[in-house]
Amino acid sequence: MITFDRVTVRYTEDGPPPLRDVTLTVEEGELCLVAGRTGAGKSTLLRAINGLVPHFTGGTLHGSVTVDGRATRRHPPRDLADVVGVVGQDPLAGFVTDTVEEELAYGMEQLSLPPAMMRKRVEETLDLLGIAELRDRPLRTLSGGQQQRVAIGAVLTSHPRVLVLDEPTSALDPTAAEDVLAAVTRLVHDLGVTVVLAEHRLERVMQYADRLLYLPGDGRVVNGPPATVLAGVELAPPLVELGRLAGWDPLPLSVRDARRRAAQLRGRLADAAPPAPTPAPEPTTALSARKIVVRYPGTVAVAGVDLDLQVGQVVALMGRNGSGKSSLLWAVQGSGPRQGGAVRVTGSTGAVVDPESLPAHQARRQVGLVPQTPGDLLYLETVDGECHQADQETEAAAGTCRALLDQLTPGLPGDRHPRDLSEGQRLALALAVQLTAAPPVVLLDEPTRGLDYLAKQQFVSLVRGLAAAGRSVVVATHDVELVAALADRVIVMADGEIVADGSTAEVMLASPAFAPQVAKVLAPAPWLTVGQVAAALVAEREPA
Numbered sequence: 028m029i030t031f032d033r034v035t036v037r038y039t040e041d042g043p044p045p046l047r048d049v050t051l052t053v054e055e056g057e058l059c060l061v062a063g064r065t066g067a068g069k070s071t072l073l074r075a076i077n078g079l080v081p082h083f084t085g086g087t088l089h090g091s092v093t094v095d096g097r098a099t100r101r102h103p104p105r106d107l108a109d110v111v112g113v114v115g116q117d118p119l120a121g122f123v124t125d126t127v128e129e130e131l132a133y134g135m136e137q138l139s140l141p142p143a144m145m146r147k148r149v150e151e152t153l154d155l156l157g158i159a160e161l162r163d164r165p166l167r168t169l170s171g172g173q174q175q176r177v178a179i180g181a182v183l184t185s186h187p188r189v190l191v192l193d194e195p196t197s198a199l200d201p202t203a204a205e206d207v208l209a210a211v212t213r214l215v216h217d218l219g220v221t222v223v224l225a226e227h228r229l230e231r232v233m234q235y236a237d238r239l240l241y242l243p244g245d246g247r248v249v250n251g252p253p254a255t256v257l258a259g260v261e262l263a264p265p266l267v268e269l270g271r272l273a274g275w276d277p278l279p280l281s282v283r284d285a286r287r288r289a290a291q292l293r294g295r296l297a298d299a300a301p302p303a304p305t306p307a308p309e310p311t312t313a314l315s316a317r318k319i320v321v322r323y324p325g326t327v328a329v330a331g332v333d334l335d336l337q338v339g340q341v342v343a344l345m346g347r348n349g350s351g352k353s354s355l356l357w358a359v360q361g362s363g364p365r366q367g368g369a370v371r372v373t374g375s376t377g378a379v380v381d382p383e384s385l386p387a388h389q390a391r392r393q394v395g396l397v398p399q400t401p402g403d404l405l406y407l408e409t410v411d412g413e414c415h416q417a418d419q420e421t422e423a424a425a426g427t428c429r430a431l432l433d434q435l436t437p438g439l440p441g442d443r444h445p446r447d448l449s450e451g452q453r454l455a456l457a458l459a460v461q462l463t464a465a466p467p468v469v470l471l472d473e474p475t476r477g478l479d480y481l482a483k484q485q486f487v488s489l490v491r492g493l494a495a496a497g498r499s500v501v502v503a504t505h506d507v508e509l510v511a512a513l514a515d516r517v518i519v520m521a522d523g524e525i526v527a528d529g530s531t532a533e534v535m536l537a538s539p540a541f542a543p544q545v546a547k548v549l550a551p552a553p554w555l556t557v558g559q560v561a562a563a564l565v566a567e568r569e570p571a
Contacts, residue, residue: 047246063242112182172203320367401457
């Protein structure tokens, strides 16, 4: 169905090619997972399938890409629209109409299909994806998972034979992600659609994949069965790391497979326990919020929430899409709407202020916020320009922002335009810009979207360093594996209210939806991360 024949892509003559001499074939009806480090070339590979590379992106393509018998060299994206459907990382950015039904019909209108056929396909797609009750809903009122399914439906109505998805679950809570992946696998199994899916959170997708394309970052593509490829690569989800630690062969790709083989490992850990959290000294409140209310037309996003953040503590803010997490963060920072309540922040000088009462540049020094769309914070022409401006605005030492950026994404070219960066690189730059101000309270809204496992480890180290330096950090995220490794405390929101607040182990082990993979495999024992298990096994081997 898809053939790459000695494909090399170059954007500049002197720069390294993101794809170098790639030859591979994806068969009809396969679910092909694409993985690799941030900036390794995954988006280039996906865009080459429908001809966006090089017809839209520029650069030079050597070799040939053929999809369903059509060579992309001779067929630009408009000529492949009936064969290849593409859904980007941000579905809302790709919508062109106002309601669900209009969006489903739009692609067929561009292909000049008869109205009777359009009506039939809309109804079929609504039923296939389980979104019939949404047909009249405005697109902007949908949750993230609903938007993803509508975006997939909008390309499915054209009956493409190939579906290309770029990080379809990156912004979704665990339950919504499962719903979207269930719809995708149904397309593969029932309709024979070929799906090529790029995803950083391999733990969500790898059990469904027939093939894994791994990009090491040197232009090559490693191609093979998921278990075989993951056995020899540095990027691996917790389940695979646990399998390596336990010596399982082949490596498990699902929690069910791992639990069937974990009896011996559970026995070895029977007399051990994860390390207890280090007792904190007398807590000092960095931020106190009382009775926070945020309303939008027709809905209450935050309903009288109280929140206290402690110095040196990392808090994970979780909850399904639309639960009010982002609204709470914006209200606390002072830039977003707040119809009720008060916020008090104790700054470095000891003064207690409400960020809402300060000018933006002063509020940023009290509470820093990185939004879900980090590109909104970037407005200059180069990476170096953004870093230099951040140093100047915050009166930080020259090079402070660049040093923070190199901790997250080393070696990012300083002359690159921020809009030309990958999603993960752009997020790292926006994060570095905000951290340069060194505020006592740092709020991060989905900060690891687009980051690979190694970049997440660097992110964990960075956040831990901020907490050790006395800052209070809140991370709003759907990434349960990140929370297990990072957070001291977990707060769960639902319908604008806080429904759970406790230690990471207490909250995550009590909820199947938020439990990490290691917890599911080793339950009922209270293990959360591979690192905890590895430390216990090392202690077991050491002489008493």
